[in-house]
Amino acid sequence: xxxxxxxxxxxxxxxxxxxxxxxxxxxxxxxxxxxxxxxxxxxxxxxxxxxxxxxxxxxxxxxxxxxxxxxxxxxxxxxxxxxxxxxxxxxx
Numbered sequence: 663x664x665x666x667x668x669x670x671x672x673x674x675x676x677x678x679x680x681x682x683x684x685x686x687x688x689x690x691x692x693x694x695x696x697x698x699x700x701x702x703x704x705x706x707x708x709x710x711x712x713x714x715x716x717x718x719x720x721x722x723x724x725x726x727x728x729x730x731x732x733x734x735x736x737x738x739x740x741x742x743x744x745x746x747x748x749x750x751x752x753x754x
Contacts, residue, residue, distance in 0.1 A: 673686055674686065687707075692707070693745075700724050700735050716739055722736075727752035735752055736752065
């Protein structure tokens with residue numbers, strides 16, 4: 663991914679339609695910033711997630727990871743910084 667592609671992803675919410683006019687965060691929602699990996703810079707909406715779900719982390723669908731379409735990028739909450747989730751690898 664080149665720097666232009668990376669810049670397009672920043673500040674956008676994971677799962678939002680890339681063609682939608684408003685892809686940014688919405689008031690009243692809780693987000694975690696994805697750090698590293700193919701989804702670096704995206705925001706993950708964790709509104710309503712339980713503590714256990716947050717502690718478990720997320721396997722997020724992406725075509726940008728090692729396994730291409732259908733693959734998932736793995737992210738876990740950063741210890742001591744709940745607003746950031748770090749990439750730990752990709753899975754098919």
